[in-house]
Amino acid sequence: MSSLVSARGVSKHFGQVRAVDDVSFDIEKGRILGLIGPNGAGKTTLLKAVLGLTDCDGDLSVLGLNPFRQRKKLMQNICFIADVAVLPRWIKVSQLLDYVEAIHPNFSRSRAEELLQNTNVRAGARVKELSKGMVVQLHLSIIMAIDAKLLVLDEPTLGLDILFRKEFYANLLNDYFDEERTILITTHQVEEIENLLTDIMFINDGKILLDSSMDSLGDQYLELMTSGDQANDASLFGPIATSEMFGKSVMLFDGIPREKLENLGEVRIPAVADLFVAKIKEARQ
Amino acid sequence: MIGHQLALIRRELWEHRAIYVTPAAIAIIVTLGVLAMLMLTSGYAKELDLAIFGAQNIAGESERRVALTMFFVGTSWLFVVALMFLTVFYSLDSLYAERKDKSILFWRSMPATDAETVISKLLTAAIVIPAVTAVGIWITHLVNLIVTSIWVATRGGDAGMLIWGSVSILDNWLAALIIVVASGLWMSPFIAWFLFVSTWAKRMPIMWAFLPPIVLGLLEWIVFRTRYFLTTIGERSDMTPLFHTLSLEQFFEEEQWRHGVENISLLEHMDLVGFVTDPGFWSGLLVCGILTTAAIYVRRFRDDS
Numbered sequence: 238m239s240s241l242v243s244a245r246g247v248s249k250h251f252g253q254v255r256a257v258d259d260v261s262f263d264i265e266k267g268r269i270l271g272l273i274g275p276n277g278a279g280k281t282t283l284l285k286a287v288l289g290l291t292d293c294d295g296d297l298s299v300l301g302l303n304p305f306r307q308r309k310k311l312m313q314n315i316c317f318i319a320d321v322a323v324l325p326r327w328i329k330v331s332q333l334l335d336y337v338e339a340i341h342p343n344f345s346r347s348r349a350e351e352l353l354q355n356t357n358v359r360a361g362a363r364v365k366e367l368s369k370g371m372v373v374q375l376h377l378s379i380i381m382a383i384d385a386k387l388l389v390l391d392e393p394t395l396g397l398d399i400l401f402r403k404e405f406y407a408n409l410l411n412d413y414f415d416e417e418r419t420i421l422i423t424t425h426q427v428e429e430i431e432n433l434l435t436d437i438m439f440i441n442d443g444k445i446l447l448d449s450s451m452d453s454l455g456d457q458y459l460e461l462m463t464s465g466d467q468a469n470d471a472s473l474f475g476p477i478a479t480s481e482m483f484g485k486s487v488m489l490f491d492g493i494p495r496e497k498l499e500n501l502g503e504v505r506i507p508a509v510a511d512l513f514v515a516k517i518k519e520a521r522q
Numbered sequence: 523m524i525g526h527q528l529a530l531i532r533r534e535l536w537e538h539r540a541i542y543v544t545p546a547a548i549a550i551i552v553t554l555g556v557l558a559m560l561m562l563t564s565g566y567a568k569e570l571d572l573a574i575f576g577a578q579n580i581a582g583e584s585e586r587r588v589a590l591t592m593f594f595v596g597t598s599w600l601f602v603v604a605l606m607f608l609t610v611f612y613s614l615d616s617l618y619a620e621r622k623d624k625s626i627l628f629w630r631s632m633p634a635t636d637a638e639t640v641i642s643k644l645l646t647a648a649i650v651i652p653a654v655t656a657v658g659i660w661i662t663h664l665v666n667l668i669v670t671s672i673w674v675a676t677r678g679g680d681a682g683m684l685i686w687g688s689v690s691i692l693d694n695w696l697a698a699l700i701i702v703v704a705s706g707l708w709m710s711p712f713i714a715w716f717l718f719v720s721t722w723a724k725r726m727p728i729m730w731a732f733l734p735p736i737v738l739g740l741l742e743w744i745v746f747r748t749r750y751f752l753t754t755i756g757e758r759s760d761m762t763p764l765f766h767t768l769s770l771e772q773f774f775e776e777e778q779w780r781h782g783v784e785n786i787s788l789l790e791h792m793d794l795v796g797f798v799t800d801p802g803f804w805s806g807l808l809v810c811g812i813l814t815t816a817a818i819y820v821r822r823f824r825d826d827s
Binding site: 285288290291292305308309310312313315316317319323324325326327328329332335336337339340341342 | 525526528529530532533536537620623624625627628629630631632633634635822823825
């Protein structure tokens with residue numbers, strides 16, 4: 238597989254604050270990577286570096302290009318949605334399509350219009366007249382009509398209700414994603430995208446805490462639901478997190494083989510949200 | 523490159539509708555004013571019930587020419603004043619508004635470089651807005667000459683001779699175009715400064731545009747007891763080598779004194795060669811280039827934060 242994004246020792250400092258601190262990772266083609274982190278963890282700064290919106294130290298290559306120095310070329314093959322408010326409020330939908338058509342060599346206007354036909358977004362409407370959900374539909378229609386290799390989504394469904402959020406991700410998977418495309422996504426609503434992801438990366442205080450494929454997550458992390466003496470026995474394996482639920486102990490283990498835990502209770506692969514909370518707490522201790 | 527520039531400039535016209543709404547509003551106000559004047563002054567005419575642009579006795583060739591010339595100059599002046607305000611406010615807003623409404627991330631998600639974007643805004647301010655202003659002037663003149671011709675013709679006057687034959691309309695239009703476009707080029711260092719402030723200032727770009735030069739001028743006065751900095755800026759904003767270092771106002775005053783209002787010819791006295799060979803013209807373009815480069819550099823680091 239070829240690396241679409243390659244980062245080696247990437248850092249970004251704002252004065253004394255290390256927003257991104259010496260991170261290294263690769264993103265392969267045809268993957269959907271979730272970048273998860275608490276507020277101020279460095280997610281957006283890292284995304285901005287990948288998008289060439291900010292310079293950084295270290296070696297960062299996106300599609301074989303230096304994102305900051307070769308941004309124009311990069312943007313021909315990258316799309317991003319930063320959040321729902323990013324489209325200019327004064328512009329008309331038809332003007333937006335005219336503009337993207339004139340500027341973007343890989344944009345298909347007919348495809349965008351076809352996608353917009355399934356929404357309530359009218360060509361003559363201004364963005365400020367549209368609801369939040371309609372703005373996202375419009376933005377997504379434009380993005381999906383661009384033949385790009387990498388799509389970056391930074392909290393794309395922020396402020397949207399559950400119906401729109403579900404529709405957004407369904408459209409993304411059904412109408413956009415294929416093995417030639419790669420998606421990098423950050424969101425706080427990690428439960429909603431967990432099933433879409435092929436890879437996951439946790440970031441905290443500018444450092445990467447976890448970088449794994451979803452398939453191999455279960456090889457490393459396991460959750461055990463147990464009680465009584467078995468709970469005492471399980472605690473000897475050193476769980477990274479323990480919580481109580483309905484009178485039972487729920488323990489999260491890092492690197493303990495499944496066969497050692499199976500005799501002690503119900504073993505399953507942890508939810509990403511639970512693993513995230515455990516890793517963040519572990520890092521802060 | 524050219525295709526991108528055209529798309530980017532079209533985008534500016536979509537966003538900043540004042541660029542064409544303001545000249546349109548002036549055109550409407552002027553036309554209504556002329557109509558009102560025609561109706562008011564015609565009532566006073568004795569021999570002929572004809573009046574144009576405030577001149578009651580249109581049978582007199584001299585008065586007619588004065589009336590027409592003053593109309594051309596007066597309306598053009600209104601447009602030029604509006605052009606000045608439009609350019610200042612447009613330039614200060616153009617790179618600031620995209621950060622204020624956070625749309626900068628959308629614009630930067632498109633394959634247009636920061637250089638292309640900033641240059642499109644410079645071209646809009648220095649060339650497109652003046653060109654739109656010139657078209658506004660032409661349309662206003664044309665509409666009002668037609669309205670007045672109809673007025674004169676319906677009262678038995680020969681509009682062809684009385685109005686269209688009195689002054690060289692094409693000369694006036696060409697002069698108007700040259701004046702507004704030359705003004706844009708002459709003022710380009712100021713425009714580039716405003717663009718730089720627009721992309722640099724976190725807030726209140728209008729304050730950052732005017733306060734530093736004033737403070738710098740005051741410091742020069744306090745430290746050296748000289749006023750070179752503010753004098754240079756003042757002279758640049760007031761004079762152009764287009765009329766042999768005279769401001770347009772000074773030029774009119776001198777010409778009126780020498781020849782009378784009716785014989786003022788902007789085109790005849792324009793010194794185009796002097797304008798493009800003036801060191802001030804080229805040094806202005808150089809300053810414009812430096813400040814535009816600075817604006818491009820700063821925008822590279824700008825996002826929604």
